[in-house]
Each structure stands twice: as structure tokens, then as C-alpha cells.
Amino acid sequence: MPTSFNFLGFAMSDARYAILIAGLITLLVVYRNVRRSSSIRQLNGPPSPSWLFGNMQELLLPPYGRYEFDWQKTYGPVYRVKGCFGQDRLMISDPVALQYILNSPQFQIGPGLFNLVVLIYGKGNIACVREQDHKRIRAALNIGFTAAAIRNYIPIFEKAAQMISEQLEDSSSVPTNVSPILSHATLGTMSGAALGYSLDDLGEEFISNNIEIMGLAGARSPMSLMAEAINSRIPTFLVRAMIHLPTPTFKAIRRAQYLADELGTRAIREKKTAARQGLEVDTSIYGRLLQPQHESTTAKHAMTESEIVAQTAIMMIAGQDTTANTTCFALLELARAPDFQEKLRAEIHATMGSARTSGAAYDSMPLLNALIKEALRLYPAEAITERMAVEDTLIPLSDGITTSKGELISHLPVRQGQIVNFGIASYQRLESRWGDDAHEFKPSRWLGGGVVKGEAVGPYANLLTFLGGPRACIGWRFAVLEMQVFLCELVSKFSFALPTDGAPRASFAGTLQPTMPNGQKGALVVVERVI
Numbered sequence: 001m002p003t004s005f006n007f008l009g010f011a012m013s014d015a016r017y018a019i020l021i022a023g024l025i026t027l028l029v030v031y032r033n034v035r036r037s038s039s040i041r042q043l044n045g046p047p048s049p050s051w052l053f054g055n056m057q058e059l060l061l062p063p064y065g066r067y068e069f070d071w072q073k074t075y076g077p078v079y080r081v082k083g084c085f086g087q088d089r090l091m092i093s094d095p096v097a098l099q100y101i102l103n104s105p106q107f108q109i110g111p112g113l114f115n116l117v118v119l120i121y122g123k124g125n126i127a128c129v130r131e132q133d134h135k136r137i138r139a140a141l142n143i144g145f146t147a148a149a150i151r152n153y154i155p156i157f158e159k160a161a162q163m164i165s166e167q168l169e170d171s172s173s174v175p176t177n178v179s180p181i182l183s184h185a186t187l188g189t190m191s192g193a194a195l196g197y198s199l200d201d202l203g204e205e206f207i208s209n210n211i212e213i214m215g216l217a218g219a220r221s222p223m224s225l226m227a228e229a230i231n232s233r234i235p236t237f238l239v240r241a242m243i244h245l246p247t248p249t250f251k252a253i254r255r256a257q258y259l260a261d262e263l264g265t266r267a268i269r270e271k272k273t274a275a276r277q278g279l280e281v282d283t284s285i286y287g288r289l290l291q292p293q294h295e296s297t298t299a300k301h302a303m304t305e306s307e308i309v310a311q312t313a314i315m316m317i318a319g320q321d322t323t324a325n326t327t328c329f330a331l332l333e334l335a336r337a338p339d340f341q342e343k344l345r346a347e348i349h350a351t352m353g354s355a356r357t358s359g360a361a362y363d364s365m366p367l368l369n370a371l372i373k374e375a376l377r378l379y380p381a382e383a384i385t386e387r388m389a390v391e392d393t394l395i396p397l398s399d400g401i402t403t404s405k406g407e408l409i410s411h412l413p414v415r416q417g418q419i420v421n422f423g424i425a426s427y428q429r430l431e432s433r434w435g436d437d438a439h440e441f442k443p444s445r446w447l448g449g450g451v452v453k454g455e456a457v458g459p460y461a462n463l464l465t466f467l468g469g470p471r472a473c474i475g476w477r478f479a480v481l482e483m484q485v486f487l488c489e490l491v492s493k494f495s496f497a498l499p500t501d502g503a504p505r506a507s508f509a510g511t512l513q514p515t516m517p518n519g520q521k522g523a524l525v526v527v528e529r530v531i
């Protein structure tokens with residue numbers, strides 16, 4: 001789920017509004033900081049270069065991970081960083097602590113993330129509803145995300161993969177930015193799976209608005225960091241009111257929400273009309289949610305029509321750039337490893353000759369799945385997310401830590417209101433879990449089993465890329481199978497090489513995204529037809 005923090009940054013770059021709101025908020029923040037002292041001041045952590053930005057520029061401005069991975073080496077998997085306006089934030093990549101927080105009702109989505117999710121996806125979407133409503137909506141939507149349901153989407157994925165191939169045919173031997181091609185394709189698969197609509201059915205206005213929205217998630221800037229800090233300190237109703245400000249970014253977000261609502265409403269209307277006329281209703285997620293005989297409409301799981309409509313924006317966007325960007329990183333890494341690429345191609349040719357449309361065939365390819373797991377490990381789309389303690393609590397730790405006062409503690413006390421950054425990318429580079437080569441892209445670590453020491457955390461491959469607990473990514477199986485299908489199609493038909501040497505660059509702006517040498521979002525590869 002992209003939580004494109006810098007949407008707000010762009011919006012706020014209309015400086016008049018930013019300065020006005022910043023002034024008010026700064027006063028509020030100073031008051032709050034003076035009033036309440038943090039319980040984590042005793043923790044070690046990097047020195048803060050400024051009160052205004054704290055460590056946030058080092059943590060979040062590109063290239064991603066430059067400081068964070070060194071901090072983890074220096075201070076371990078639990079340390080303190082400074083947020084904007086002198087705020088103390090916990091930075092955690094310790095699996096025991098993360099597991100506890102993910103499954104504990106004492107932690108909820110932090111106010112910054114909450115406000116952004118409401119701003120981008122609209123009110124009532126699954127990611128912002130609380131407890132019982134969340135359980136009910138999640139149980140209902142899950143009909144479209146079980147292992148069995150996902151296998152039904154294989155034809156949709158294969159059609160989208162062929163569409164990508166057709167576009168790459170025209171770009172033989174010249175550096176091609178595969179990022180927008182993949183982003184368009186993943187929009188199409190979600191539209192097919194959720195609504196039963198093709199990309200053409202979405203209409204030109206929806207597509208062009210979607211491109212605009214995806215384009216807003218460019219690199220972060222100091223201005224956008226400031227906007228995020230402000231966003232996390234204002235009440236949600238004010239954030240929702242801000243969407244009416246006459247800035248180009250808010251206009252695009254307003255339009256996106258309007259178009260998503262219109263699309264969801266149209267899909268429901270058409271499916272109900274088809275059912276009334278005795279026609280077969282498609283097996284898309286919305287189609288199935290509307291079928292009266294389906295278990296999701298029993299009293300326990302029922303969703304109202306307006307609740308279904310409210311999921312349209314998140315359903316269309318949450319899996320779009322997350323999946324597309326991860327696939328881009330996999331292709332970039334493949335382009336750096338021609339030998340592995342050759343072996344993978346041979347594996348795909350040997351397997352796909354026999355059983356093209358079976359989910360089992362995709363699962364049966366060790367090299368393909370090792371590549372996907374390694375891309376998800378080293379390039380987690382949501383490299384950092386946040387939670388907030390809603391009451392005072394003790395967080396258990398894998399190993400004791402020594403505070404700055406020299407005290408050894410096995411449980412970390414935190415106060416209500418404490419913001420915790422989940423270092424998802426950091427966890428996935430912990431040497432104690434993944435070995436001394438944790439920072440290297442090495443698919444072979446997944447071959448032969450036994451890759452991870454310690455208890456499982458997330459739903460897939462012991463990774464936290466899809467998070468874990470009751471709010472783990474609902475679309476993780478969808479994303480994995482989609483990547484399997486896309487990579488099979490592409491690697492079987494094309495070879496990939498890098499136009500320039502070097503590891504892929506990544507910047508983090510809501511999602512971890514591949515970045516071209518000019519700093520723009522994109523993944524440049526030289527593509528050549530092999531069969």
C-alpha cells in the first residue's frame with residue numbers, strides 16, 4: 001500500500017498555505033514537546049543535526065538507506081531518532097519487538113499515516129477503519145485474496161504480461177524505462193480482478209488522473225518532510241478539509257477520489273442490473289461481494305454498497321506501484337547478473353512448455369521464486385511504516401539493550417503517544433537474521449531452505465515487506481503471483497542489460513522506487529528479444 005507521504009509535500013509547495021499552517025503547528029508542537037517528556041530519551045541514537053528536521057532528512061531523503069543501515073550497525077535494531085520539531089521516534093528492526101507491536105491492540109496506525117491514508121484513499125477505506133469494522137471489511141474482501149481466488153486471476157495476469165511484451169517489442173536495443181509500462185499493467189490487473197473491468201473500461205480521464213497521481217510520488221524534499229510532520233499533528237477533519245484547497249495536487253487527489261467513487265458506483269450498478277436481468281455476474285471481487293448467496297454477505301461479514309464503493313481507490317492503487325516497483329528492481333538486478341538470468345530463462349522455458357496456466361507451475365520454479373523473494377527482501381515497497389502506542393506499554397526485545405545511562409533492559413517501556421518507525425528494510429538487512437551478506441542481492445540464499453534464523457514474522461518468506469498481524473497486506477498473494485507471471489513472460493522472451501554500471505538506485509517516497517541517474521523515478525534497461 002503506497003502511503004505517498006510526499007503527495008502532501010507537493011500540495012504544500014504552494015507556499016502560502018504551507019507557511020500559514022506551519023506557523024500554527026510549530027506553536028502546537030513546541031507546547032506539546034515542553035509538556036510531555038519522552039520515555040525513550042534514554043535510548044542511544046544518532047545525533048540530530050537540527051531541531052527543525054531532526055534526523056528525517058538523513059533517514060528519508062535519497063538515496064534511501066544511506067544513513068539508516070549504518071545506524072543499525074552502530075546502535076543495533078532498537079534506537080532513537082529525532083523527528084521534525086524535536087520529536088523522539090523509536091526506530092525498530094528487532095523481529096521480536098516488531099512481532100509484538102504488529103499483533104498488539106496497544107499499537108495503532110500513527111496519526112501521520114492515518115491522515116495520509118484518509119487523504120489519498122478517502123474516508124471508510126479498509127486501511128483507516130478501526131477494529132471491528134476493519135475485521136468485518138477485511139473478512140468480506142478476503143474472498144478475492146485467498147490462495148484459490150488468486151489462481152483465478154492468472155488469465156488476467158497473463159494478458160497484462162503480454163501487453164507489456166508488446167510494448168517492449170518496440171524498444172529493442174535502446175534503454176527503455178520499464179517503470180511506467182509496469183505501473184500501467186498493474187493498474188489493469190487490479191481493475192480486472194476487483195471490478196471485472198479492462199483498462200479501456202476505466203476511461204481516459206481515470207487513466208490520465210492515475211498517471212498524474214503516480215507521478216506525484218516522486219522523490220521527497222525537505223519541504224515534503226516538513227509537510228508530513230505537520231500532517232501528523234493536525235486533526236483528521238482538518239486534513240480532509242485541506243483537500244478543498246485550490247492547489248494542483250489537492251485538485252488531482254480530489255479528482256482521483258471522485259473518479260474512484262464513480263467507478264465503484266458504476267461497477268456495482270452494472271453488476272446489479274446484470275443480476276436483475278438474470279445474466280451471469282462476473283467473478284470479480286465486487287461481483288462476488290454482491291452475490292446474495294455468498295458467505296461474505298452473511299450478517300457477520302456484510303458490507304454495505306457504500307462501504308464497497310469506499311474501497312475502490314485503495315483497491316486500484318495499493319497494489320499498483322508497490323508491485324510494479326518491486327518487479328522493476330527484480331529486472332534491474334537481473335540485468336546485473338547475466339549468468340543468473342540465463343539459468344532463470346532456461347528454468348522458465350523448461351517449465352512453461354508443459355503447464356502454462358497452473359499456479360503450481362509458477363510455484364515450482366526455484367530460481368524464479370528466489371529472485372522474487374530477494375527483490376522483496378532488499379527492496380521492500382514500504383521500507384518504513386509507523387505505529388503509535390495508544391497506551392503505556394512494555395515492548396519485549398530479542399536481546400537486551402543498554403541504554404545511554406548504561407542500564408541493561410530486556411523490555412522497552414514506552415508511553416502512550418509514542419511513535420514507532422518500523423524499519424522494514426533494516427529488518428531485512430539484519431546480519432543476525434540474514435547473514436553477513438545481508439546487504440547483497442543474492443537470490444541463491446533462498447535455494448536449499450533454512451535461510452532465516454528465528455521465528456516467522458510476516459506472511460511470506462519471513463519477510464516484513466507485506467507487514468504482518470491483522471493489518472498485513474491483503475494483496476500479498478496477488479502481488480507474488482502477478483510478479484511470477486510477469487517475470488516468466490518477460491524473461492522467457494527478452495534479455496535485460498543495464499545501460500550503465502552499478503547497483504539500482506532507490507529513493508523512498510511512500511513507496512521505495514527505482515530511481516534513474518537524473519534522480520527521476522524510473523528503471524532503465526536495454527531490452528532485446530531472445531526468442
Ligand code: HEM
Pocket residue numbers: 001109126127128138190314315316318319320322323326380381382385386464465466467470471472473474475476478479
Ligand atoms: C509488492 C507488492 C505489495 C507490497 C510490498 C505491499 C505492502 C503492503 C504493506 C506493507 C501494507 C501495510 C501498510 C501499513 O499498515 O503500514 C499493505 C497493506 C495493504 N495492501 Fe499491500 N502491498 C503490495 C501489493 C498489494 C496488492 C496487489 C494489493 C491489492 C489490492 C494490496 C492491497 C493492500 C491493502 C488493501 C492494504 C491495507 C490492509 C489493511 O489495512 O487491512 N497490496 N500492503
